[in-house]
Amino acid sequence: MSMIVNAVFTTKVEPAYDDLPEVRYHFPKTYLNQVEAALDNWIVYYEPRRSTADLSSSGGRSAYFAVARVQSITQDAFQADHFYAHMVDYLEFSRPVPFNEGGHYYEAALRKADGSTNKGAFRRAVRNLRPHEFEAIFAAGFARIIGRDPLERSEPDRVPNSQPNFLLAADNPAPAFEHELPAVPARRIETKLVSRPFRDRAFASAVMTAYGDRCALTGLQIIDQGGRSEAEAAHVRSVAQDGPDSIRNGIAVSRTVHWMFDAGLLSIADDYTILIAKRIVPDILQDLPPLRAKLTVPARADLRPHPSYLRFHRENIFEG
Template identity: 30%
Template structure:
């Protein structure tokens, strides 16, 4: 990286908000053509509106300062960082290079955390924070904003600049005091207490929920011991973890620790740190972040003791704030889907038809897990944790609520994790809906399969014509497109 930071960023081609699109094309050309400097200048002239050779070279030298490329008269080539960026197009890669090369990028993010700002106000914030560099170029703020806008971290409307969801997540991550552990590294209890700024008492328990100053759950630490009172199967990307409660005390109960993990299964909301303690060591090995994919209350041993059995999945995330970034992408993605659906009507005033399925390659595996958790949480919350069909909210003896988030057009058919493709149902009616005993008309009335010869028909037939309960907000109510697709899938007439 350059030894001396710059006070001003150099704009790129394509206009503010479009720098990275042109930059990606330029880097791809360098990677595939191995051009000379003169040939690259001519390529820029042919593919952008740029005409000044000196202006083009100035911009290329800025990319060199960002360590994206190396320029020699007879060859221009991408650096390892440049190759990483063009292959992943991860905005954070480019932001890190900009922030390390030019004063003020992190300052601009921090300023926008406090609300929308004009370019001039951003300039004032940078000038006040970096007074030592005499930052007073009137064009500077627009160039900083142009890069942030192109990276998708800032959006601009009526002269005001605001953070996008991904911008807010980045700002939180940059200012986060969350611990940054290295996987497969051992930490003592003192190390962890210092990193988390907390005390664990005489020892670290198996499940440790931690709250913030307002009493809200902030994170959970999960520890598995090699010589523990029960055996956790920890191999692979997906494994089973047994809840809190030793065998000598009988059935496990819904303690605060077990409840914290159970709620993560219903909708992932905080980072869950996973540690492993070998039998011959007192310190703990960090295994990374995990999500709680499922929970069951099952018989565990010869004494018919019942335990909470949590299914854990390892997350390919290096820092806990990346969880917030994914959550932001879920929110932004669902809003974009909703906006897109709202514009799908072919005529003014026509009822829009949302896409029935999700694009299979649209999300990474980790994003799918977070989206699935967000879907379940939103659906159950929209229905006030009550079954849309029977309007009940049963609890098991262990205290778990018997309400599930059902996809109307099924997940196995690639049905979308979209709230209008969801119903909150008790376990019985979820099974009946998924197997085709029950369907729902466009008017939200229950339809029952005409199979009087089968066991169960008499019970379900009593529901025929009853109105299901739907959320009051129209944008959370089941959409006719999904209801019709479910009816067709199970052989019901279109109604």
């Protein structure tokens, strides 16, 4: 039996802090207790409505979009009273999960007794979760992978004095700091989240959705009668080389182009220009669908390949 304390970490498209969700989460001392409570456990990333620190900004999804595990916490050496949570096992949902879906709040503490949103609780960038709340967000985010209705509700953990799932009102909110929860056994969710087959399916689903089932290098979109795409998801920095299962570390490519990319015959510049290895003879390219001059990328900037992963591929894989 072990204590399970999950959490929500809020990060913007253009964060005011030094966040790179796949690797690190930067936060002020205000939230240290909540982050420490989630150490060695799984958290959910949430993207708010505001996409930047500017109070007038918008464009955020107001949705949970990924999970990760807090591996360690260190103090920021350069900014007083700030810390880093170092993250591992990052994995994006196959569908972003709205915080309020069909009138249902996945975090009970965000719902007032009258059914309105508890804005005071919402303003907290780090919030601890009850285990059944984390499980419900997990099930909704990976519904396509586990073959489940996104709005299907799981039963709450049967712990002493537990209340019916998702009915905790503002007059009896989930505690901001969850150490007082009774110990509950580790869930089978963790087995899925570290399983390579599950992660491969989730990664492929998220990447192919972001790229519209279209090869980013050729622009071709070929779908068979069963709805399967000829294109497939490729890691820019491979898992074997410690690359994360992140959309920003992925592109959709046709199968032949995938092989060429992994073999270092193709790569991508920071401005998304497609690079071709000098040792490729022109005749080979004539037998392929024409490569575009630049990669076709998602409209949202935060879903495009991250420069650090592109640089790794150019410096370690590309034979140009």
